[in-house]
Amino acid sequence: MSNEFTEEPATTDAQRVVVERRGHVLLIQLARPEKRNAADLLMLRQLAGAYALLESDAELRVGLVHAAGEHFTAGLDLADVAPRITAEGISFTDHDGIDPWQVSGESLSKPVVMAVQGICLTLGIELMLASDVVVAAQSTRFGQLEVSRGILPFGGATLRFPRAVGWGNAMRWILTGEMFDAAEALRIGLVQEVTPDGAQLERALQIAERIAAQAPLAVQAALTNARLAVRSGDAAAEAQLQPALVRLIASDDARIGMEAFATRTTAIFTGR
Numbered sequence: 578m579s580n581e582f583t584e585e586p587a588t589t590d591a592q593r594v595v596v597e598r599r600g601h602v603l604l605i606q607l608a609r610p611e612k613r614n615a616a617d618l619l620m621l622r623q624l625a626g627a628y629a630l631l632e633s634d635a636e637l638r639v640g641l642v643h644a645a646g647e648h649f650t651a652g653l654d655l656a657d658v659a660p661r662i663t664a665e666g667i668s669f670t671d672h673d674g675i676d677p678w679q680v681s682g683e684s685l686s687k688p689v690v691m692a693v694q695g696i697c698l699t700l701g702i703e704l705m706l707a708s709d710v711v712v713a714a715q716s717t718r719f720g721q722l723e724v725s726r727g728i729l730p731f732g733g734a735t736l737r738f739p740r741a742v743g744w745g746n747a748m749r750w751i752l753t754g755e756m757f758d759a760a761e762a763l764r765i766g767l768v769q770e771v772t773p774d775g776a777q778l779e780r781a782l783q784i785a786e787r788i789a790a791q792a793p794l795a796v797q798a799a800l801t802n803a804r805l806a807v808r809s810g811d812a813a814a815e816a817q818l819q820p821a822l823v824r825l826i827a828s829d830d831a832r833i834g835m836e837a838f839a840t841r842t843t844a845i846f847t848g849r
Contacts, residue, residue, distance in 0.1 A: 593620035595645075596627050601638040601789040602782070603631045610646025616700060617654040625674030632675055632685055635848060638789040638796070640689040642704065643778050648695030650704075652722065678732040679707050684804055686797050688788055692781035693717055694774065702767070703732035706741055709800070710788075711768040712781040717759045719767070725754035740807065742766050792830040793848040 597604040605627045607614040631640045694714040705711045723730045738747035742765040762768045798821045806814035829849040837844035
């Protein structure tokens, strides 16, 4: 991995999220390390903009979310965000942003891999739950702390945490507001891999690049069908399996994949 990948970019008052293209992977970095990457409204909106870029750019196939500094995120910057909550709630996306927590009805069509370290609190866990593969450094500590602050998780934990890890495991941490470690996160299935400290980003990039090397239309179709099953039930997803297969089999990528299989060569997919 090149040195430029691990360098922390300079940040300004206007820069909370830094994006970097790495082939077909979009690296999305939380870049407020001096505040432990606590999310103020500006960071939330810039993150939504980064997700919109991932969704709209056909050359980008996978997102990789990571963070500068020692910690992934201390959660919401309540001093900045709380006063902005109105009687209708709070909106942190502008007209062209995509809600990274995907609780507004719009789902990202492309997969997201995450690398976390240090402390990962509240909306950080919810961002993990809205992503697809998570790699954690072994010293990472997690906390779904909202009930300790007099609010509830509003970024999807109440929906996704029980589905991901089981009711009892989710309620154990949501209702107590206690901290837990990477070993527990791996045990319950909240993260998919735990690495030595400092290796989580490289491993997450390996996974993201492996996904990006697959046929993108097929990856997106598989992701869409799996999410449809979660949102609308098995019957709705089952009804879309054959139509999706028919569309994919007519693609250039299906031809490329079949030819590579027959000739025992590596497929180079075009996304068409």
